[in-house]
Amino acid sequence: MLELTKDFLDALRLQIEAGRDEELANKVGELHPKDVADIFDALRREEILYLYRLLGPDFKSEVIAELEEDVREGLLSSLSSKEIAEDVIEGLDSDDAADALADLPEAKVEEAMRMVDDVESASEVLELLSYDEGTAGAMMAVELVKVEEDWTVARAIREIRAQASDVENIYTIYMVDDQGRLNGRLSLKSLLLNASSARSKLKDLKDENDLVTVEPHENEEVVVKLMERYDLVALPVIDNDGVLIGRITIDDAVDVLIEDAERDYQLASGISEGVEGKDSIWALTRARLPWLLIGLGGGVGGAYVIGAFDIESNPELALFIPLIAAMGGNVGVQSSAIVVQSLASANVNMGNVVSRLLKELRVGLVNGLICSAIIFSTSLLLNFGWMLSTTVSASLLCVIVFAALFGAFVPLMLEKRNIDPALATGPFITTANDIMGLIIYFSIGSLVATLMT
Amino acid sequence: MLELTKDFLDALRLQIEAGRDEELANKVGELHPKDVADIFDALRREEILYLYRLLGPDFKSEVIAELEEDVREGLLSSLSSKEIAEDVIEGLDSDDAADALADLPEAKVEEAMRMVDDVESASEVLELLSYDEGTAGAMMAVELVKVEEDWTVARAIREIRAQASDVENIYTIYMVDDQGRLNGRLSLKSLLLNASSARSKLKDLKDENDLVTVEPHENEEVVVKLMERYDLVALPVIDNDGVLIGRITIDDAVDVLIEDAERDYQLASGISEGVEGKDSIWALTRARLPWLLIGLGGGVGGAYVIGAFDIESNPELALFIPLIAAMGGNVGVQSSAIVVQSLASANVNMGNVVSRLLKELRVGLVNGLICSAIIFSTSLLLNFGWMLSTTVSASLLCVIVFAALFGAFVPLMLEKRNIDPALATGPFITTANDIMGLIIYFSIGSLVATLMT
Structure with missing residues (x-):
């Protein structure tokens, strides 16, 4: 793996500036395309274009397949239609070509399509472009190797030789x-082991067991789940009539898996778009602002709740406001996270909502009783007095139980309505629990104050 | 994919109770091993054992390979040493066998090892058991297909035929x-396409390009990153001398990827162990308690901070305590999450700490100014008065900037000290920001009160 040091990049930039084309071509040409893609990620647009044009024709396509989306979009918009026709539409696998073209203006794509010599790859790519993003159809490649069951081994090997030039990994x-x-399927292994008996029929080598398939409109998350569940490296895509139209390879499923995990992590952390550390200040700000605005709204709501109670006559209640708010938020996030994960990984019916909530209730009660006992004794020991200690420990128990239930309830409801439950993990739960926690705390506080005086 | 309904399970249980062995064997025998593993997951221990013993010998091993860790441990502890010898040590691939045995008592493993007829598989499994969990060595299987470069194609096919019986997927x-x-490598494709020229040397078919390898002591996260980065379905493991000792397949890497993502998600949500919704009340409570205790400590600290200021003479300051605490926590979680993700996915040098913090400073300033302006005008409009509006908006700006910097700083420092930065996302950042936020808020509040009176 190439270590992209500042020195390496500086040297490269100097070579680009000085126009040392041959040195550059040799240096970059021996790297893995993925490493070249990383180099592009660190260069300016003119430098990328300069370096790109020094690469060999096949290598160009391999690098494009590895580029980050934003870099690829930048590069492709600087290329001529002829170059896009050759390096992308003809040079890439159909799925990678469709991915790369998806972000380009339609006029440019049409122009490039007209420049393609190989009419078939153009129409294949156009076909793939017609599937919605996030579906199996958009993930699949049309390149694959297929045989008919009444062929002989000898014919199969001939046909595979012809088909295989297009297919990098047969699997x-x-x-x-x-x-x-x-x-059915025919494993390369059994074909190889029977290569000498050229006249036997493929039918006898056919494997029909456990043939997992997917239809093109299916969601990409279903694809990932199937491939992970059944340990598949390639998943065939069939249309309504059972006709084989493409296949999805594990590398693309892994990419989806990583993107989904990053997105869920960001949602749980209150970040609303797919951003990276290297993005612009404005992109980073925009991704964070929504949660902050919800938090602001919640804070103003909290101010109203506190204002509605007579804080001036019991100002010591203010002391434990942060504790109540924080604990409600924490518990809610925890229980929603467990539910979201169960829903995401559930391959079994996860039981009905009521039994799930009853379980949360019990977990909340145990956690609540422990925390409540701790805060009651701590608060007494620290001389916060009977009234405050009673109020805070009783409120804490209620808040923890309520937050646990609410945190579990919201994602379960979202799932029932086919809304992504991961949306529930961040802002909404925390803010709602903050406000509810304050209402509980001050209600109990007023009650205790009335009873004790 | 089997839908595991309650009805299906109830019917199955009745059949087990009634001892309808043949029906059961037929019903379960035609399922995918993974689906059978899911059924086991929903049954009681005696039912699992009963059903297991009805399965065919190879199918038994396939099901064991798919079982959840806790179910597998339960089943294996009920099996005889002879069964473990046959179904696990001889029946499974070496990596799966080692995984399954890793949780059993040593005495039981030794007893089973003595019952194994095939001495070689026993020693291979023992070898794999010697690698630490979480390393490439513990992930690899020793089953693979290898050839020597001066063999002919004909000899290679002969040897592969012999070796391949052990290897499910050659890749x-x-x-x-x-x-x-x-x-080097030899693709099945090029071997197949040259199968007819039996006397040509393998050397001519060798592919030496981009040979990515890993050593057995390497961390599993490195394995996953390499396989994802270079789109590999199998990664060879070599020892110090470059000798090929095993290979890691993509299905195992995908499992690690999913586990890591779930763990990071749980850490970000304040859950400290790998728990699932179906775990026991006590396991779920224990996993959540640590963060709650830290939250309690933070809450008591917050009470001290508020108590240290003269809340009784400015009780209206209490109104915005929840807002300040929530915003500090939110911003801190956001900026730590971005840094943690950048560190996890960084294949490039992510720049030095200072430039990273400067960027956070700028993002914090922009977010802070926006939120501060909004809360200032909202608070004035809602008649909270000049003093309170000034205090809360000035504090909010400081809190947001501080929390953004602190949230980025902590994971960067942990990474420098080789501690998992994901640990920083949950409790620590939130609690520290809560307390710091309160100190800032009440300091500014006192200052504004003094200046205005």
Whole structure:
């Protein structure tokens, strides 16, 4: 793995400035395309274009396949239609080509399409562009190796030789009937081990077990779950009639898995868009602002709640406001996170909502009783007095139980309504629990004050 | 994918109770092993054992490979040593066998080892058991297909036929020298396409490009990053001398990826152990308690801070305590999450700490100014008065900037000291920011009160 040091980049930049084309081509040409993509990520747009044009034709395509989306978009918008036709539409696998073109202006794509010599790859890419982002159709590549079950081994090897030039990793050979409908698999291993018996029929080598498939409109998360669940490196995509139209490879599923995990992590941390540390100040600000605004609204609501009670006659109640607010928020985030994860990984029916909530109730009660006992004795020991200690410990128990239930309830409801439950983890739960916690605290505080005086 | 309904399970239980062995064997035998593993997950221990013993010998092993850790441990502890020898040590791939045995008592493992007929698989599994959990060595399987470069194609096919019976998915054929040192790859595709030229040497088909390898002591996160980065389905493991000792397959890397993502998500949500919704009340309570205790400590600290200021003479300051505490916590969580993600995905040098903090400073300033302006005007409009509005808006700006810097600083420092920065996301940042926020708020409040009177 290339260590992208500042020295390396500085040297490279000097070579670009000095126009040392041959040195540059040699230096970069021996790297892994992924490493070159990382270098591009650190260069300015003119430097990227300069370096790109020094690469060999196949290598260009390999690098494009590895580029980050924003870098790729920048590069492609500087390329001529001819270059896009050759390096992208003809040079890339259909799925990568469709991904790369998805962000370009339509006019530019059409112009490039007209420059493509190989009409078939152009139409394949156009076909893939028609699937919605986030579906199996948008993830699949049309390049694959397929054979018919009544072929002989010898014919299969001939056909595979012809088909394989397009397919980088074969993984699995698909078996179809004369209508193109998928009906089995043929492992490279069994074909190889039977290569000498050239006249035997493929039918005898067919593996029909556990044939997992997906349809093109299916959500990409379903694809990832299937591939992970059944340890697949390639998943065939079939249309309504069972006709094999493409396949999804594990590398693309892994990319989706990582993106989803990052997005859920960001949602749980109150960040609303897919941002990275290297993004602009404005992008980072915008991604964070929504939660902060909800937090502001919650804070103003909290001020109203406190104002509605007679804080001036019991000003010592102010002391434990932060504790009550923080604990409500914490417990709510915890219980919503557990529910969101259960929902995301559930391959089994997770039981009905009521039993789930009853469990939360019990966990909340245990946690609440422990915390409540601790805060009661601590508060007495620290001389906060009976009234305040009673108020804070009783409120804490109520707040923890309420927050646990509420935190579990919201994502369960969202899931029922087919809304992504991960949305519930961040701002909404915390803010609602803050306000509810304050209402509970001051209600109990007023009650205790009345009873004790 | 099997839908595990309550009805299905109830029917199955009745069949187990009634001892309808043949029906059960047929029903379960036609499922995917992963689906059977899910069924086991929902059954009681005696039911699992009963059903397990009805399965065919190979199918037993396949199901064991798919079981959840706790279910597998329960089942294995009920099996005889002979069964463990056959179904686990001989029946599973070496990596899966080592995983399954890792949780059993040593005496039981030794007893089972003595029952194994195939001495080689026993010693391979023992070898794998010697690697620390979380390393490449513990992830790898020793089953793989390797050839020597001066063999002919015909000999290679013969040898592969012999080796392949042990290896479920070949993916890649490794080329080694006469010392067993890895020096290239041979794709099944090129071997197949050259199967007819039986006398040509493998050397001519060798692919030496981009040979990514890993050593057995390397951390599993490095393995995952390499496989994801270079789109690998199998990663060879070599020892100090370059000798090929095993390979890691993408399905295991995907499992690690998912576990890591779940763990980071839980840490960010204040849950301290790998728990699932279906775990016991006590496990769920214990996993959540640590953060709650830190929160309690923070709350008591907050009470001291508020008590140290003269809240009784400015009781209206209490109104915005929740806002200040919540905003400090939110901003801190956001900025730490961005830093943690950058550190986790960084394949490039992420720049020095100072420039990173300067960026956070600027993002914090922009967010702080926006929020501060909003709260100032809102607070005036809502008649909270000049003193309170000035105090809360000035404090909010300071709190947001401080929390952004602190949230970024802590994970950066942890990373420098080789501590997992994900630990910083939850309790510590939030609690520290709560207390610091209160100190800032009441200091500014006192100052404003003094200036205005």
